Amino acid sequence: MHTYYNMDQLTLDLSTSFSPKENHVAVFINELVESLQINEPYIFGRPREYDLGAMMKLVLFAYTRETFTSRKIERLAEENLYARWLTQERVPSYRTIARFCVSNDVQELTNKGLTHLTEYLRARNLIDDALFIDGTKILADANKYSFVWKKNTIRFDQMNCEKLLLLMTELKEAYAVKEIPEGTFLTLDMVDELLTRMELKLEEIEKEIQSTKRISPNPAKKQRRKLKSQVRKLTEKREKLIEHQDQFSIYGARNSYSKTDHDATFMRVKENHMMNGQLKPAYNLQIATCNQFVLGYDIFQNPTDTRTLQPLLEKMNVTNQSHRYIVADAGYGSESNYRYLEDELPQHTALIPYGTFLKEKSKKWKTDEQKIMNWTYSEQEDYYIDPKGVRFNFHVYRKRTDKDGFIRDFKEYQAEKIDLNQEVIPAALTPKGYIRKITINLAWEYHKAKQNELLSTPETGKVYSRRKIDVETVFGFMKACLGFTRFTVRGLDNVRKQSGLLITAINMMKLAKISN
Template sequence: MSIPFKSSPVEFHQHQLFPSNIFDLLPKDHECYLYSELFEQLDTRALESQYSRKGQHAYHPKSLVSILIYAYSRGVFSSRQIERRCNEDLSFMFIAQMNCPNFRVLSDFRKNQGEFFQDCFKQTVKLAMELKLASLGHISLDGSKFKANTSKHKAMSYGRLKEKEQALCAEIDELIEKAKRCDQEEDKAYPEKTGYELPEDLKFKEDRLAKIRAAKQALEQREEKLNPGKAIDDKKQISFADTEARIMGKNGGFDYAYNAQISVDADLQIIVGQHISQNANDKQEVKAALQALEDTAGQLPDKVSVDNGYWSGGNLQTFEDNKVDAYVATDKGEKTHKIDLEKSERKVVKADFEYNETDNSFICPHGQILPMISEAKDGSRVYRGCDDVCAACPLKNRCCQSEKGHARTISTDDKEPLRRNMARKMETPSAQAVYKQRKVIVEPVFGQIKNTGFRGFSVRGKDKVAGEFSMVCAAHNFKKMAKAIFTGLIRPEFRNYAANAAI
């Protein structure tokens, strides 16, 4: 006796008498319906004005941006995969309104409309604030590395660039001389040519030389901007594929990447500010972050919390200038040690020294004064004690770090008073309570973005990368808004939700 499995419905092989809507197959509460209504709130008039009435009709920019943001929210980033989903996935078909663009259209739109995506992100922030999902009461700022669309194998050092440039110039000169001496032989070798074409090997070498010179020039411009007037180290590298990407490392690995910075609101983890940086660390990112916040939300937050990666004189000064209530984790060595120095064998750290702002000097635990011995143009300072006094000090082995037996030195900058004030502030219970919230505000957001599968960029160049990351942040904000609506946290006043009272 055969097992009575369920059989296919009789309608499976029959045509229906009356036509049905294919989207009736989707659940009535499917998220694509809500996303479609949220996307309708986007203003694309600025981009629409760039289109021409002539030629073939273009896809509506609102349709394209809706498809891309919805795809990114679902973890689909390849333009070919997005096109495939628009032809196979009912939810994608609904967002695209059964009008799926070719993958090249999607790819070119993503590549060329970076500025528009940044505007879309700003609109999501304003929409979230109108829906009372973000208040800018407490903002947490953090950064994470995302891989650039290139690799270490498509790069070359400055020294190697100079060597290859000289070698290729010599090879090209040699080929040209050989061509002049062997015109008759060349005519026999290329009988189908007119005599005006370049031989393939010569054309290849000239193209290669042009790429090397372009990369070399980009590296020189970059280093002149970062270190004006200084000689370029031959070990400095640049990528041929993306000359604006930088080598960045994490957990022992190094690759070309961009430093993506986000400012997250504490209310519902809405990203209210973001920017792309080429810096490998976060010591200069506060100014750009506050500027991005003001451009997006129109105001600065009440409180900002950041980890010790942002501990720098420049960042602290930026918070001070903008009158922002900042909570910056104290850097290692500048935090007051819990273990008493005299009752233990621990090392002597910078926090054990007292800073005298009036004399601009440090005082060691045993009373020696360390005066400033040098100050650079960027404000960095070096303080140093007396060799003889340090040599006779009982704490010498735990304090002095010089292999040559020199006195203790302390390196800092001209913002030392701000450092001391912040360190004292972060020792208070109220500041620690505020900072404790940071780990549940901003860090989960990067985890949510990376868990969707976004680990690297699909475009090249800082401006285009900034546009793509704006789309990633916009997709995140739409997901947060959709969740708030589904859970009944809010009732927006548009479409099917207008009749429902706000909670």
């Protein structure tokens, strides 16, 4: 039978009667947000207030639909049936959505939701006792040519200070001292004091010019022109000094930042379409997963992963969790991380290879005469003999402090320069004639041996082999499937909030998938 279709017929305004499918991702998002028991209204809505839970549900559902900008989320809330069911027919404006995504409530809600989800997964045995950690670089919402480099700032600041010292030396009469000592550390107060003296000097010259108006040519006017030119140059140098001080305060411990997002650091990312190794403004996203569920995350500004392990584990409070294994790749294999895991987390087993773990298994490495591990060692008398027959005796203990303040202990061995015939051994000297020396880090060798044993054991080796299919899969899904390769907000705090929304949305999609 033909159905009559007429868009102009009389209709009644009725709310949408809709029930979502069972195990749909919108259902899990609704259950998660309802479990948070949000009672506070959202006060940023215009011209009316919006429920905080409804806003949270809408944004999480939009992220599962590859929608990350506020204008597209507004369109989704208006056109998508599941989104209208979650918000109960309410469509917030894109400004309201944008304010919500960077509000202080988002961070608290995502952290609380992650805790509830972890308890839910553990109660249903969906996660086990292994924690897999890895990181990826995600582009910042900043122009790729807005870089400011610390080395350049240091160089320009030195040049500016040298010119400033030269100019201040030329103005020694106005500065009221005979000369500026070389190597003087310039401060802003010194420059301001000099400018004040020069302004007072200009006032005196102005009075002199007023009292000698009829003199022509007037030498006071010539002096005034010269002093004004010097004041202008000094003011320009002063502004540069302030600019460089501001840049140093933005850098912190970093080597670069972006002009359009000061918290972004220039890093080498994999999304390099020109294949020229160009650095781009980005953030380092670190996550901890188990069975492809993200149980913890954090955002860092440093491009390397080495110094991110300890802050991430402390934020997750791993000490009070039941995870037995902490698994990561060789990028986290440092002495500081090994020592932290052994001292602070003794109940956990770290499965983290060091940088040369695979290379040391090769035949080339084992036959390399330059590697100290291939030399002969006498444990009783504590000396090494290299393949050339040169003996290295213990000489002294050394300490080295890394950039981040970590102290490493070394044993230094020195080659025997004289043989039994009191003749110089040529092989014991460097090409420049110095005595050859080697250093051994006993703590590092201990941690390397420990990891070698753990990763060679079938039980723990099997746990480590899961790393690539656990945490790497989450990054692949995030970038390739959801298409999230660039943040849409600026600033470290706002990026951390958006990361929390993204992580929660990924967990909801994973939960919905395994429930079907």
